[in-house]
Amino acid sequence: MVFYQVKDYEEMSRKAAALIAAQVVMKPDSVLGLATGGTPQGAYGQLVKWYRQGHLDFSQASSVNLDEYRGLSGEHPQSYRHFMEVHLFDHINMDRSRTFIPDGQEPDPGKACRDYDGIISKLGEIDLQILGIGANGHIGFNEPGERFEGKTHCVELAESTRKANARFFEDGEEVPKQAYTMGIGDIMKAGRVLLLASGAEKAEALKMSLYGPVTPGVPASILQFHPNLTVIADREACVEIRE
Ligand code: GLP
16 A cells, blocks of 8 residues: 555645546556545546646546436436536546446436446456545445445445535435445456545544454455555544554
């Protein structure tokens, strides 16, 4: 594991963007595993800036996102497809037909998951997988459970996750109860994993994930077994580790 402790969210975002940019520069047809949420948003903003300045070209790259809420269309403002459009895809020259996100509107979970697994295997290896972390140690929407799920599956979202994500939804609007998420096996197959963490509310999860026992009760703990893991975490997210 390569561990960078940085000052704050801005520094984390710049460093993460630099790593993603390097990936695309060195291998223009990279498959990027992308994440949503507040954590990677700053890194995407930085990539957009560098793209506008002419430093980056995404025309040969592909992307595959971790997860999507079940029941939300790509146009819904809180869907992860919409998040990716607004924060990244609308501003760079990645070919839309090579950006993949589970189909939240597919009512049949079996089909939604099979279709996404098909897409993942067709793309081949994910070169760089970006991950945030939930305060309960989830990655993608792989919630704490009895076992590590290998492939794309439909999950019941933990109450704590729904509460944490309620900040993005309109007042009174329900956070979906289920989501489709890439499995832990898919994440572990990535050539390189970049785990990002910012803020005190991630400190306990980060410590448990990187230094606690490897257990499906803390899904991100499996990353201890990844041969090419890079962590960029800000000071607040590292408080438990320093102690
Ligand atoms: C969300 C997403 C995850 C994300 C995590 C943390 O529910 N499904 O992919 O990493 O929870 O979110 P945030 O970065 O907003 O703290």
